[in-house]
Amino acid sequence: MNDEPETIAERLQSSFDDLTRAERQLADSLLTSYPVSGLGSITQVAKAAAVSTPTVVRMVQKLGFTGFPDFQSALRRELEARISDPITKRDTWVEKAPDAHILNRFTDAVMGNIRQTLTQLDPDMFDRACAMLAELDHSVLVVGGRITRSLADYFFMHMQVLRPDVTHIQSMSNAWVHYLLDIQPGDVVVIFDVRRYENATLRLAEMAREKGARIILFTDQWRSPVHEFSDCTFCGRIAVPSAWDSTVTLMLILEAVIAEVQEHTWDSSRQRMEDLEDMFDRTRFFRKFT
Structure with missing residues (x-):
């Protein structure tokens, strides 16, 4: 089973209908030049979206984060995953690989990818x-x-x-x-x-x-x-x-x-x-x- 968490972009898209007008404005701003757009200070992120800093705090909590620092930590992990080269990616998988055969692990990952994508x-x-x-x-x-x-x-x-x-x-x-x-x-x-x-x-x-x-x-x-x-x-x-x-x-x-x-x-x-x-x-x- 692929238990890779949703990206923040996916969380924003799936919860868009539940956001307030200001929060949607913030979501649109974050999805522009994503994920770099969310890596500034909370004041910078709020200013770029023309919203208040409390709006930023409320929205990241709606996405399941304890606060803005937790939100940015997740963004940085995503950015690291995006830019990692093939050798780094393999090393990460090897460290976490279960004992099951590669055919099973690979198939589970692909099936999870399909489910989450659809x-x-x-x-x-x-x-x-x-x-x-x-x-x-x-x-x-x-x-x-x-x-x-x-x-x-x-x-x-x-x-x-x-x-x-x-x-x-x-x-x-x-x-x-x-x-x-x-x-x-x-x-x-x-x-x-x-x-x-x-x-x-x-x-x-x-x-x-x-x-x-x-x-x-x-x-x-x-x-x-x-x-x-x-x-x-x-x-x-x-x-x-x-x-x-x-x-x-x-x-x-x-x-x-x-x-x-x-x-x-x-x-x-x-x-x-x-x-x-x-x-x-x-x-x-x-x-x-x-």
């Missing part, structure tokens, strides 16, 4: 993202990072079958700015970015937003800085007993998105899929056992 996922946002991707009068661009490029490639391949005008930004080299030239207002840029967040990806999101593009972000529980520019953000929990993070939860959401976009576009995507199968047959791309 608990936090907003169905309305999911539907909105799928509808955006099904708008055939707007282009879709897909970009991943060092680790998430495989997710981007997988998503691109399926989107390319389901609809036209899909572009895969395959490398975040200096040439990535070329892809911005043809972005039109309303186009959709799908970005994959998990910790250790990439500077080029953030800059791409910022510049695409300036051109009127809408952004769908797939990230981790700590949320990439790209979240500041995104219209829809999917946060998948990624921590597992390994030096590497797991992308299983993101893949689950991704495949659900693909399935829903297929339903939205079925009238046209069915013909595209039939045409593709015909080309596979003509080129004998796949071996047939008949």
Whole structure:
């Protein structure tokens, strides 16, 4: 069982409806440049949100902390987790690892990640993202990072079958700015970015937003800085007993998105899929056992 606690960002999001107007204002301020935005003094945090210091105290207590120092300690632990390198992450897991076999421990962690991720996922946002991707009068661009490029490639391949005008930004080299030239207002840029967040990806999101593009972000529980520019953000929990993070939860959401976009576009995507199968047959791309 994955007993990793919720992040403060997740606590803020899940309790948002129960907060007062001033507390919601504070929550919005904290989620901007999170988690660094909460690491100043209580006076600085209150001033940045244009609220009183008692409001800060009341809200952190609503989140389950004894006070502001306890709240900041949790933030610092999150920040340490975000920036830790693979070797440090593995050492932490090894120290805490139970005696059970790695297959059991890893599976328990992944299942816990899935449960907690789905608990936090907003169905309305999911539907909105799928509808955006099904708008055939707007282009879709897909970009991943060092680790998430495989997710981007997988998503691109399926989107390319389901609809036209899909572009895969395959490398975040200096040439990535070329892809911005043809972005039109309303186009959709799908970005994959998990910790250790990439500077080029953030800059791409910022510049695409300036051109009127809408952004769908797939990230981790700590949320990439790209979240500041995104219209829809999917946060998948990624921590597992390994030096590497797991992308299983993101893949689950991704495949659900693909399935829903297929339903939205079925009238046209069915013909595209039939045409593709015909080309596979003509080129004998796949071996047939008949």
